[in-house]
Amino acid sequence: MGQGRQENVATSLAGAVSEEISASLAPVDAELERRYPGDPGTRQPVHTVYVPGDVFAADTLRTWGDRALTALDEHAPDAASFAAVLGLGGDLAGPVYDRVRAKLEREPVEDLRVDFEDGYGPRPDAEEDEAAARAARLIAEAYATGTAAPYTGIRMKCMEAPVRDRGIRTLDIFLTGLLAAGGLPDGLVLTLPKVTYAEQVTAMVRLLEAFEKARGLDPGRIGFEIQIETSQAVLAADGTATVARMIDAAEGRATGLHYGTFDYSACLGVSAAHQASDHPAADHAKAIMQVAAAGTGVRVCDGSTNVLPVGPTEQVHDAWRLHYGLTRRALARAYYQGWDMHPGHLPTRYAAVFAFYREGYEQAAARLARYAGRAGGDVMDEPATAKALSGYLLRGLDCGALDLDEVSGATGLARADLEGFAAPRRADLTISSGR
Numbered sequence: 001m002g003q004g005r006q007e008n009v010a011t012s013l014a015g016a017v018s019e020e021i022s023a024s025l026a027p028v029d030a031e032l033e034r035r036y037p038g039d040p041g042t043r044q045p046v047h048t049v050y051v052p053g054d055v056f057a058a059d060t061l062r063t064w065g066d067r068a069l070t071a072l073d074e075h076a077p078d079a080a081s082f083a084a085v086l087g088l089g090g091d092l093a094g095p096v097y098d099r100v101r102a103k104l105e106r107e108p109v110e111d112l113r114v115d116f117e118d119g120y121g122p123r124p125d126a127e128e129d130e131a132a133a134r135a136a137r138l139i140a141e142a143y144a145t146g147t148a149a150p151y152t153g154i155r156m157k158c159m160e161a162p163v164r165d166r167g168i169r170t171l172d173i174f175l176t177g178l179l180a181a182g183g184l185p186d187g188l189v190l191t192l193p194k195v196t197y198a199e200q201v202t203a204m205v206r207l208l209e210a211f212e213k214a215r216g217l218d219p220g221r222i223g224f225e226i227q228i229e230t231s232q233a234v235l236a237a238d239g240t241a242t243v244a245r246m247i248d249a250a251e252g253r254a255t256g257l258h259y260g261t262f263d264y265s266a267c268l269g270v271s272a273a274h275q276a277s278d279h280p281a282a283d284h285a286k287a288i289m290q291v292a293a294a295g296t297g298v299r300v301c302d303g304s305t306n307v308l309p310v311g312p313t314e315q316v317h318d319a320w321r322l323h324y325g326l327t328r329r330a331l332a333r334a335y336y337q338g339w340d341m342h343p344g345h346l347p348t349r350y351a352a353v354f355a356f357y358r359e360g361y362e363q364a365a366a367r368l369a370r371y372a373g374r375a376g377g378d379v380m381d382e383p384a385t386a387k388a389l390s391g392y393l394l395r396g397l398d399c400g401a402l403d404l405d406e407v408s409g410a411t412g413l414a415r416a417d418l419e420g421f422a423a424p425r426r427a428d429l430t431i432s433s434g435r
Contacts, residue, residue, distance in 0.1 A: 035248070036295035039391070041423045043398045044299055045111035045151050046353045047340045048258070052119040053131040053154075058138050061149060065108030067343035071309065072101065075316045076347070085317045086324050086348070092355055100350045103400050108346060110399070111151040111337075114139070116170050117158070117193050118263075125166070132170045136177025143185045153189035155227075159200040168207060175222070179215055190224040191258065196232040198245040205251050223253045225301075229260030231267050234285045244292040254298045257289045258339075261303030277303045277326055277338070286335065302330040304339030309348075320348045327352035336395060350399075357396030364389045365410035368421070372413060383424055390421035 051060055076082035082100075083093035114135045116128065123131075135154060142148035154174050157167030171190070178184050192204050208222045226246050228234065236242040247254050264285055265275035276282065282303065289300050305326055309319035323345050330338055331352065340349055368389040396402035397415070408414060413421075 037297050038295060038423060039299075040297050041419060043150065044336055044395065046336065046399050047109075047338055047349050048111040048113055048301060049109045049149075049340050050113050050115045050119055050155065053114050053116045053128070053135060054120065054123075056114045056131075056135055056138065058141065061109050061112065061142075061147065064343045064346065065104045068104045068108060068346035069101065071316065071344045072104075072347050075309075075313045075320075082347075082351070085320055086351060086355075087321075088351070088355060089359075092358060095358060096351055096354045099354050099400060100347055103350050103354075104346060107150075107400070108343075109149045111189065112149040113152075113189070113191055114154045116167075117155050119155075125169075128166065128170055129173055132173040133177050136174045137181060139185070140178055140181030143187075144182065148185070148187065151187040151189050152185070153191065155191035155193055158192065158194035159203050160194065160196075171207070172211065175211055176215075184217075184221065188222070189255065190222065191227055192224050193227040193260070194229050194263065195226050195246060196230045196242075198242060198249040201226060201246045201249040201254070202251075205249070205253055208253065220252060223255040224250075225256040225258050226250070226254055227258045227260055228285065228289055229263035229267070231264070234288050241288055241292055243289050247292060247296055247298055250298075254296075256299045256301055256337075257293055258301040259286050259289065259303045261339075262306065264303075276305065278329055286333075290334065299337065300335055302335040302338035304341050305345075306341060308342045309344035310342070316344065319344070324348040324352045328356060331356045353399055354401040357392070357399070357401035361393060361396055361402055361407065362410060364392050365407060368393070368413070368418075369411045372411070372417070372421075386421045387424055390418045394418050394422055 049064065057063075072082070076085055079093045079097035082088070082097050083090070088096060116132065120128075120131075132154070139148060139152050142152070154170070156171045156174075157163040159167065175184070178188070192201070195201060204224060208224070209219070211217070212219055212221055226233075226243075228243060233242050233246070236245070243257065247257075259277070259282065261277050261282060262275050265279060265281060266272075268281050270279060270281055286300065286302065293300050305323055307319050307322055309316040309323070327338060327349060330336075338349075340346060368386060371386045371389070393402065393407050393411070394415075397404060397407060404415060407418075411418070
């Protein structure tokens, strides 16, 4: 067949119209770039472990890993028994169990917070001073020897008047100690708890600015997490979302929003027996946190369960099933991080995470491979979906659920390719591929 006739293309608007519109929207373009830079593309830990400041020791991570392995040996000594407890399918039982044990031996904790707040309690000032200095020394030594968790830091006391000065002093001692021991580690994380007003976030920003200036650090070097534990942190008196104001008040320093299951539930009057991360009140709070944080680069972290896997085997199994179910529920809702309160929670944390990524990776990899090759399939994917698929695979790689060779083999993509799909330019998401 011959080539068809080329159509004449006519327009009615002068070029100046487009230029005027672009000029009028320039402030909005700049605001979008400032407020919504997208995910930072760094590894997000699957959990945070809190250890009281007086309990934290040089061998804390190894002790947690060993205690978790002992729990497995005692209550689920093989893949079949562990799978039976959690309801894992036969094809997942072996790979998940083997990876859980390997993880507990290699990297039992991904994110450690030395706690100087609720888990520490009121102490004489001299005692807390010493504990903060010791935490800095031990963490610096762990990073120097390669034995630290990928992310490590402290939770200070909050910015409320009765404990404000104590919290500021503890933070100062800790950061000063790290600098004296060689510098601030790349995995440093600080947690500001019980935030109720955006002004308290602003105060934290001013505090960190002052420290950076006093020590000659680059402006903005130190970030922090905001812990959401009060009703006022979610909904302000005027009906607006306080948590969105907090992200803005952090001036680019906020790295995460951590949901506090028990303080928040108690604040709303939920009885102790029903305080859990799957309570409707918890779902409401986390949904608002999630929407407020979307696109900002601030990550949302789920809470914890206080049902500990201790005691006789039947009781441990019940606690494991509960924790596993809550973790899987959170992952499905895109809460990729949560709190773990006891070494016995580690086996089910990693089992839930590994099962989540392993059971879906083949389908995700196939869809991403078709998208990358522009091949057909039974699902029509767009750039935003390719972003989600690659992000899913990257999170699986980061935690150890997946291996790079199997992901690359299934997708035909290197890690750099996955990262490119996971962090596309804004235009790539707003302009679909020819559709």
